Amino acid sequence: xxxxxxxxxxxxxxxxxxxxxxxxxxxxxxxxxxxxxxxxxxxxxxxxxxxxxxxxxxxxxxxxxxxxxxxxxxxxxxxxxxxxxxxx
Numbered sequence: 001x002x003x004x005x006x007x008x009x010x011x012x013x014x015x016x017x018x019x020x021x022x023x024x025x026x027x028x029x030x031x032x033x034x035x036x037x038x039x040x041x042x043x044x045x046x047x048x049x050x051x052x053x054x055x056x057x058x059x060x061x062x063x064x065x066x067x068x069x070x071x072x073x074x075x076x077x078x079x080x081x082x083x084x085x086x087x088x
Contacts, residue, residue, distance in 0.1 A: 001032060001034045001040075001041055002034075002039045002041060003032070010043070010044070011032055011041075011043075014043065014044035017044065017045045017049050018033060018042060019033065019045045020049050029047040030044050031044070031046075031047045032044065033053070
């Protein structure tokens with residue numbers, strides 16, 4: 001985990017969880033949340049929030065200018081692919 005002195009001070013002074021935005025109670029364990037891809041420190045989080053947090057596994061796709069003929073075929077075939085998986 002990549003942490004500098006400022007991050008360490010921020011962690012010690014943190015009053016709220018960066019994931020659920022609720023305050024830390026004395027019985028809640030505070031842990032250091034970090035990005036698993038880059039290793040960079042994100043902030044203080046409840047231990048439970050940190051364990052339950054997951055990065056989205058999907059990639060959003062945005063279409064624009066779908067008035068052309070090629071786009072019509074693309075969208076038509078995209079729907080048939082979904083039907084094929086449902087039948088299996």
